Amino acid sequence: MRKKKSGISKKKKSxxxxxxxKDILNAITNSKYFHLNMKMKKILSAYGxxxxxxxxxxxxxxxxxxxxxIKLAQPYIKRYWGNDMSVRGIISxxxxxxxxxxxxxxxxxxxxxxxxxxxxxxDFDAQDVATMLRLFENLQDRKRxxxxxxxxxxxxxxxxMDSENIxxxxxxxxxNE
Numbered sequence: 543m544r545k546k547k548s549g550i551s552k553k554k555k556s557x558x559x560x561x562x563x564k565d566i567l568n569a570i571t572n573s574k575y576f577h578l579n580m581k582m583k584k585i586l587s588a589y590g591x592x593x594x595x596x597x598x599x600x601x602x603x604x605x606x607x608x609x610x611x612i613k614l615a616q617p618y619i620k621r622y623w624g625n626d627m628s629v630r631g632i633i634s635x636x637x638x639x640x641x642x643x644x645x646x647x648x649x650x651x652x653x654x655x656x657x658x659x660x661x662x663x664x665d666f667d668a669q670d671v672a673t674m675l676r677l678f679e680n681l682q683d684r685k686r687x688x689x690x691x692x693x694x695x696x697x698x699x700x701x702x703m704d705s706e707n708i709x710x711x712x713x714x715x716x717x718n719e
Contacts, residue, residue, distance in 0.1 A: 607694055608710040611636050614684050618677075619708070626703055633710065637696050639681045644695060644717060654678055693717040 612619070615636040622628035638657070642650050658674045694714045702709040 605692060605694070607696060607712040607714045608699075610689055610692065611640065611696075611699075611712065612708060612710060613688060614640070614681060617680075629703065629708070630701060633699075633701055633708070635677070636681055637699060637712075639678060640685060641696055643682055643685055644693070 611633060615632050618632045619629055622632060642653055658671060662670050662674065693716065695717050697713045697715060700711040
């Protein structure tokens with residue numbers, strides 16, 4: 543007696559499995575963004591803000607801000623790869639500078655000066671300040687050049703690194719014009 547063949551072809555079965563795997567991956571990604579956004583909502587509440595009025599971007603379909611930030615910081619990441627502390631600092635600074643670009647020019651300058659005073663050691667010299675200013679300007683220029691139309695504010699991030707990869711999760715929200 544011959545065994546009855548299944549009504550589902552191998553191709554359809556393969557497509558179904560791929561779709562199921564994609565759904566599982568989306569669930570994991572959504573979960574990752576969900577937890578980071580919950581963390582940011584707690585921080586907003588601690589500052590007396592209403593987190594329910596904030597519309598976080600849970601699962602970006604078009605633009606992943608983590609990829610944007612890594613692209614902006616890429617020249618510096620390459621230069622300091624292998625030094626985890628430096629790479630972490632570069633990514634954090636890139637996020638700070640990204641958010642600063644949405645401020646008026648005067649506020650950007652004031653915040654930049656304050657940031658330089660806090661970041662540089664007490665015995666810094668003019669060369670150190672010039673280097674930091676060049677870094678700020680370079681990252682701002684790269685943002686304007688590479689991503690002029692993205693108006694997304696970064697609320698927070700989680701960064702994990704291993705010997706080969708950077709794993710960056712970003713919680714963000716769209717800015718109105």
